Amino acid sequence: MEKFEVYSGVAVPLRRSNVDTDQIIPAVFLKRITKTGYDDALFSAWRSDPDFVLNQPAFAKGSVLFAGPDFGTGSSREHAVWALRDYGFKAVFSSKFADIFRGNSGKQGLVTGVISDNETEAIWRALEATPGLEAKVDLVNREVTVGDLTVKFEIDEYTRWRLLEGLDDIGLTLRDEQSITDFEARREPWRPKTLPAKGA
Amino acid sequence: MSQKPLTLAEKVWRDHLVVKGTDGAPDLLYIDLHLVHEVTSPQAFDGLRLAGRPVRRPDLTIATEDHNTPTMDIDKPIADLTSRTQIHALRDNAKEFGVRIHSLGDIEQGIVHVVGPQLGLTMPGLTVVCGDSHTSTHGAFGALAFGIGTSEVEHVLATQTLPLKAFKTMAINVEGTLRPGVTAKDIILAIIAKIGASGGQGYVLEYRGSAIRALSMEARMTICNMSIEAGARAGMVAPDEITYAYLKGRPHAPEGADWDAAVEYWETLKTDEGAVFDKEVFIDADQLDPFVTWGTNPGQGVSLLDTVPSPTEFDDPNERAAAERALEYMDLTAGTPMKSIKVDTVFLGSCTNSRIEDLRAAAEVIKGQKKAEHIRMLVVPGSARVRIEAEAEGLDQVFKDFGAEWRFAGCSMCLGMNPDQLAPGERAASTSNRNFEGRQGKGARTHLVSPLVAAATAIRGTLSSPSDLEGSN
Numbered sequence: 001m002e003k004f005e006v007y008s009g010v011a012v013p014l015r016r017s018n019v020d021t022d023q024i025i026p027a028v029f030l031k032r033i034t035k036t037g038y039d040d041a042l043f044s045a046w047r048s049d050p051d052f053v054l055n056q057p058a059f060a061k062g063s064v065l066f067a068g069p070d071f072g073t074g075s076s077r078e079h080a081v082w083a084l085r086d087y088g089f090k091a092v093f094s095s096k097f098a099d100i101f102r103g104n105s106g107k108q109g110l111v112t113g114v115i116s117d118n119e120t121e122a123i124w125r126a127l128e129a130t131p132g133l134e135a136k137v138d139l140v141n142r143e144v145t146v147g148d149l150t151v152k153f154e155i156d157e158y159t160r161w162r163l164l165e166g167l168d169d170i171g172l173t174l175r176d177e178q179s180i181t182d183f184e185a186r187r188e189p190w191r192p193k194t195l196p197a198k199g200a
Numbered sequence: 201m202s203q204k205p206l207t208l209a210e211k212v213w214r215d216h217l218v219v220k221g222t223d224g225a226p227d228l229l230y231i232d233l234h235l236v237h238e239v240t241s242p243q244a245f246d247g248l249r250l251a252g253r254p255v256r257r258p259d260l261t262i263a264t265e266d267h268n269t270p271t272m273d274i275d276k277p278i279a280d281l282t283s284r285t286q287i288h289a290l291r292d293n294a295k296e297f298g299v300r301i302h303s304l305g306d307i308e309q310g311i312v313h314v315v316g317p318q319l320g321l322t323m324p325g326l327t328v329v330c331g332d333s334h335t336s337t338h339g340a341f342g343a344l345a346f347g348i349g350t351s352e353v354e355h356v357l358a359t360q361t362l363p364l365k366a367f368k369t370m371a372i373n374v375e376g377t378l379r380p381g382v383t384a385k386d387i388i389l390a391i392i393a394k395i396g397a398s399g400g401q402g403y404v405l406e407y408r409g410s411a412i413r414a415l416s417m418e419a420r421m422t423i424c425n426m427s428i429e430a431g432a433r434a435g436m437v438a439p440d441e442i443t444y445a446y447l448k449g450r451p452h453a454p455e456g457a458d459w460d461a462a463v464e465y466w467e468t469l470k471t472d473e474g475a476v477f478d479k480e481v482f483i484d485a486d487q488l489d490p491f492v493t494w495g496t497n498p499g500q501g502v503s504l505l506d507t508v509p510s511p512t513e514f515d516d517p518n519e520r521a522a523a524e525r526a527l528e529y530m531d532l533t534a535g536t537p538m539k540s541i542k543v544d545t546v547f548l549g550s551c552t553n554s555r556i557e558d559l560r561a562a563a564e565v566i567k568g569q570k571k572a573e574h575i576r577m578l579v580v581p582g583s584a585r586v587r588i589e590a591e592a593e594g595l596d597q598v599f600k601d602f603g604a605e606w607r608f609a610g611c612s613m614c615l616g617m618n619p620d621q622l623a624p625g626e627r628a629a630s631t632s633n634r635n636f637e638g639r640q641g642k643g644a645r646t647h648l649v650s651p652l653v654a655a656a657t658a659i660r661g662t663l664s665s666p667s668d669l670e671g672s673n
């Protein structure tokens with residue numbers, strides 16, 4: 001996972017609340033066997049609507065999302081995060097996130113920042129007035145800047161630390177690599193091995 | 201040394217501690233055995249590829265194909281595209297990452313929870329994981345075995361460890377002697393009906409008592425298998441002579457001095473005198489009847505001698521509402537004797553009841569009997585090896601003479617990911633573990649039963665136990 005400190009990219013206003021994971025990525029895409037390549041699946045039901053925000057040229061290359069409250073509710077599918085990530089999103093802001101979605105995001109390097117409804121509204125207006133505006137997401141100082149608006153956002157300390165360090169779950173465990181190797185040296189010889197294969 | 205008395209689960213946990221978590225962080229546990237199948241592994245392997253990580257211990261990992269495999273015409277290409285893609289992805293991943301795989305057509309292919317024990321890979325005192333909730337099966341050996349999600353599969357592949365928060369412990373004491381015709385399946389269905397489909401949440405269950413000690417390994421596996429149906433993460437039985445006898449001589453069982461060292465350690469894997477469980481439950485084995493489900497979760501079960509319950513019998517409003525919904529979905533009326541419920545299909549199979557003893561028990565009942573005209577019966581051995589063993593004993597002929605379909609190994613109608621499905625509205629007596637709405641096919645109705653009840657039902661055409669047959673022919 002890449003370290004996340006300060007990032008700037010095109011900001012996208014998503015004027016909807018209760019965007020559940022079925023809307024982020026419908027179930028039909030769960031049949032796939034890869035962990036990447038879900039960019040086309042993101043918001044797939046809405047993408048056919050020419051008025052949908054990501055279909056507007058100014059927002060098409062968006063990478064910082066500002067959504068209404070209760071983002072990421074519903075099924076726990078990790079694919080929702082993969083789809084946002086694969087489309088190019090690095091950060092999502094909302095006044096309220098579903099817990100599981102937020103947990104999954106942290107593991108994949110997607111920043112989820114909580115800002116107030118009023119701040120969201122102000123940013124939406126700024127983006128609608130000047131489409132294509134960039135947002136500067138500063139995880140070090142926990143603030144996001146759009147035009148001349150700068151707002152503080154909330155993110156839990158542990159997730160923030162992991163994102164700043166660029167540590168996914170596995171990376172985190174591998175910091176204990178030496179302990180794992182030591183443990184392996186202590187394992188009893190009777191414990192089973194699948195290789196070389198016996199039996200067949 | 202005056203050490204705090206520990207339960208079996210706590211001992212296995214202690215012996216796998218790589219890093220003790222501090223400040224509320226989880227413990228890091230070492231994983232002895234990682235079982236892999238085609239449905240929950242592709243994204244995990246893709247994640248490794250993405251991060252440029254290898255499988256840390258291919259020698260502690262083994263893969264089989266089970267959920268999607270057809271049980272007929274297994275030499276032909278798999279017709280369903282998604283199934284075929286998942287299976288081919290597993291084969292490619294196994295090759296690329298150096299993981300041992302048993303593919304369709306291989307003698308060790310089969311349901312992952314049948315294959316591990318049969319190879320002698322599942323042993324007492326191990327930590328065993330798999331991207332599948334019925335990994336609890338392996339707890340029958342006194343292993344701490346539980347299902348994990350795809351991210352965790354990737355985590356284990358990469359590190360051979362898992363960060364875990366401690367579970368609570370629950371003792372399930374089953375004392376007494378089972379009456380003839382009552383089996384392990386009936387014990388576990390009765391337990392789940394008693395504690396509820398979420399009664400085990402947050403717990404590791406330890407099955408104890410004279411009735412459990414008297415069971416064979418395969419019967420213990422049936423019980424541990426359905427721990428997840430009580431909401432528990434895992435279920436365990438302390439190892440004993442029956443465990444050692446089952447293991448001895450299996451392909452991957454320890455030999456010589458290793459065997460002796462292993463048994464010496466396994467002997468210590470008993471819950472200490474004075475150890476305290478967070479919760480205890482008592483079941484009287486003498487009183488048990490064959491048990492069957494009437495509803496759409498495994499906790500909605502009654503004695504086969506009973507009637508379909510009325511929703512008004514449930515005090516809890518959620519349970520009452522669930523019962524109402526279940527009766528509607530199952531198309532059942534309160535007060536109907538369970539034995540008068542007519543079924544269309546009998547499924548003998550799944551990781552709960554597809555081992556050789558299950559097939560023998562069912563064959564014993566149907567031998568020389570006639571199948572009810574309207575019944576379709578599917579017999580799906582848990583593994584290719586079980587199938588061959590059954591054929592060597594002539595069981596396949598008993599099933600065929602009876603009019604049942606003798607199939608190749610896999611999960612099959614347990615979840616209907618392959619073509620083995622029930623039609624909408626069809627009613628099945630199934631030896632599997634989940635009676636959820638639509639589990640065995642859209643609109644399908646499932647009654648969970650033991651292999652003995654499955655066999656008797658296939659003869660009489662309505663839910664029945666072998667005792668209903670006496671004198672009938």
Ligand code: SF4
Nearest residue numbers: 334550551611614615
């Ligand atoms: S037989 Fe059924 S429960 Fe067992 S692993 Fe297969 S699908 Fe899951």
